[in-house]
Amino acid sequence: MNQIKYETVIGLEVHSELSTKTKAFCSCTTEFGGEVNTHCCPVCTGMPGTLPVLNKKVVEYAIKMGLATNCAITKSGKQDRKNYFYPDLPKAYQISQFDLPLCTQGHVIIHTPEGKKRIGITRIHIEEDAGKLLHDVLPEKSLVDYNRCGVPLIEIVSEPDLRSADEAKLFLEELKSILECLEVSDCKMQEGSLRCDVNVSVRPVGQVEFNTRTEMKNINSFSAACRAIEYEAQRQIRIREEGGTVVQQTLRWNDEKGESVTMRSKEEAHDYRYFPEPDLVPIVVSDEQIKAIRNTIPELPSAKRERYMSDYGLGEYEAGLICLSKDMSRFFEGCAALGANPKSVSNWLLGDISRMLNEKNLQAGDIHIKPEDMAAFLKLIESGVISNTAGKKVMEEMFETGKTPQVIVKEQGLEQVSDTSVLDGIVKEVIAANPKSVEDYKRGKTNALGYLVGQAMRASKGKANPQMLGGMIQEILSGM
């Protein structure tokens, strides 16, 4: 039996809360948190007789994202009502956009291990967020918090151009970096300001048509998206292998259990009865407005990446990683501007610093090291004042405490020992204590030298200058 190879086809719908000061249709604050039902008013709670008035910033921000993702901008658009009943939706309709989204037909480039890949953006439209149900306050009853109700969102819909969970993750990271760069969303996943739904289908490699897809909702982290995609692709492949049929349906992803459960079948799909929102006037966008918005777009992560490669000599991978985060690239450029070696900065940033951020579950914005301290730190290593090994300790301390490297080196006595009289003693001790390695070296096993240097470094508690140690040991051995 010949084994069919499958490929996964993925499309994403990314919802991003816009960081406007006020809500989409009233003047309530969009600030996260706050006492339950304090960031709302008669308009956003859908009281009888109230009317929405569109916040112009919402259009501006959405167009900004559209331009940054190479979209065409709809010059004469409108908003529509999406009708459905749910207690978190006070008007029982969401103001959204149906057939005339603000932005269409764009794309972004992602950098996969196989090279650049173009991912199509079908559309970006504006809509309002809903409130939140609170199920655990009263027994047997649910309460509603309308604080988030009416917060503006953009929904970014991709073409089904993604072929793996890894690609999906790269795409999400690219979108996030653009949103952050444009400052149109703060992209705080934990506050729900970036969420996505994934559409997944599988097909035998080589098949042109798409197979039936399923949609998974309730995904609130990039890694959850990856897990959901992999789970769903495997589920669909299994069904096909067993001769079954994949059914079109909407699933809810449960990340804790690592599985999806059916929300509704195709037959149960909502009929949202979209129709043009009669309370709002058409959205008319002029060429001048588009031009003015285009002028506010800063250097995008993709352009920055190219610049890091050509100006700083970074590799594509390193440049890409740094550019994904606005805070990281700001830090990087701050250091480079002070004359720090860009490659060294990149190595520390993507190595020890990223590791510590991950361990502590922090973001690049939480790096408290000042660029001037980073530059000074690198100078200490380059000039041989501290060893690379001691550098790791200094870096950890800088990361933790924000102290300057000079202070840390002094406090902990981490200056590199380059005094030959001190080193001489250590070298002699190590050679005496490791006769077997000495023999090995003489027999031509040159890696024995490395071992001896390592032992000497250890004996010096990491403070010895490794280059000098190496030279001295080699000299003694070759004289033996």
Added chain:
Amino acid sequence: MELYQLSAHEAAGLLKKKAVSSQELTDALISRIEHVDATVESFLTTTFEDAVATARAVDKKIAAKEDISPLAGVPMAIKDNICTKGVRTTCASKMLENFVPVYDAFVTKRLKEADVPILGKLNMDEFAMGSSTETSYFKKTKNPYDAGKVPGGSSGGSAAAVSANLAFYTLGSDTGGSIRQPASFCGVVGLKPTYGLVSRFGLVAFASSLDQIGPLAKDVTDAAMVLSMIAGHDAMDSTSVQLPAQDYVSGLGADIKGLKIGIPSDYMGEGTAPEVKTAILDAVKVYEGLGASVEYFAMSASKYALPAYYIISSAEASSNLARYDGVKYGYRSEHYGNLLEMYQNTRSEGFGEEVKRRIMVGTYALSSGYYDAYYKKAQQVRTIIRRDFEAAFGKYSVILTPTSPTTAFRFGTHMSNPLQMYLADICTVSVNIAGVPAVSLPCGFDSDGMPIGMQLIGQSFDEATLLRTAYAFEQSTLFAQARPSI
């Protein structure tokens, strides 16, 4: 002559001359309401204390020789779908029986800023759906000319209150004729302004693209004064237009010599009662006597206006009324075991038959698979009707039609056959579909002594010409002075 028999501008004039105080005017109306409204049943809520307090404040201002607004101190009342802060706003529905808004409608704010004593809230068809005020959950308002007949609707309470001298003027709302038709049935003046001229903020929505607030008044001058007060841009309503404030009163007296009036022959078809037709033809003679020219023309698309109106208005209503779900305010059923049951029972118990019928029609018309055949087609008709009006206004300054094909009918006439009732809107709905302004004014009586109304339709935002045309007729006839004997 009793104080309550005055027109609003007469009352305002006496106030300014200090011949009468606002408190006296207010007290006169309160006592009139207390005596007569048991019969008419136009008020759902009265706010006499607030009205008196406002009246006293106005009297103080007058005594202190402070400037007051043209209608300051002249008491009125408001249709109960217009929000009044701290005063329940029911839309004549069980659903909102105890709903007290924490905000004023834009027009309510304007009235308060103008120091107008507000006497209370007026009965209507539930959520403004109906042409007889019989769909009110609370009471049946009587036509002041014949207590066995309806006052029209949906602003039936607003029309009856003015007709019976219970308020110097009132505010109503008009989605398909809801100001003009009851004005015509009760023998008063009713004006539906151009869509966008008066803010809809705080008007509980029936059909957002058609609804407009307007005055019901004893004569054209009063209507013009009220319009001057409530028109104007409101940042809280995106559909409200930015136009400079206008005084609609000062131009009323200009003559209408040479004015071209068109009569769409389609509006005088078979369904039109002969006495109504006669009254309109008499009005034509009056206009010709005033030097205007009158011509018949065809508006062929108008036969599609009624179905288009019922689809658009019901579709929007189905969405606008979805918020009454028992979650946040208003009625909530006591019988439910889960969310779906709460929704179903709340809405089944809270809405009346006519409202439910329109929600069903509207939901159907917007459903996927039917949208193109109904809602989209209705919007296409809307475009054609707009163009028809534009073309007509290329030739005529004002269009003249009956307001309703018949005079007021007996209670229960159409309750078993809603389609028959819908047909009564034939003359008025096109106006809302096109968004143009129109006024209904008394132009005769039938053999039963019931008032007949004629409708004048104007160009968008040209209320000035429209009102001037109406005023010219009013000054040449005595119909405006007629009042029921109640």
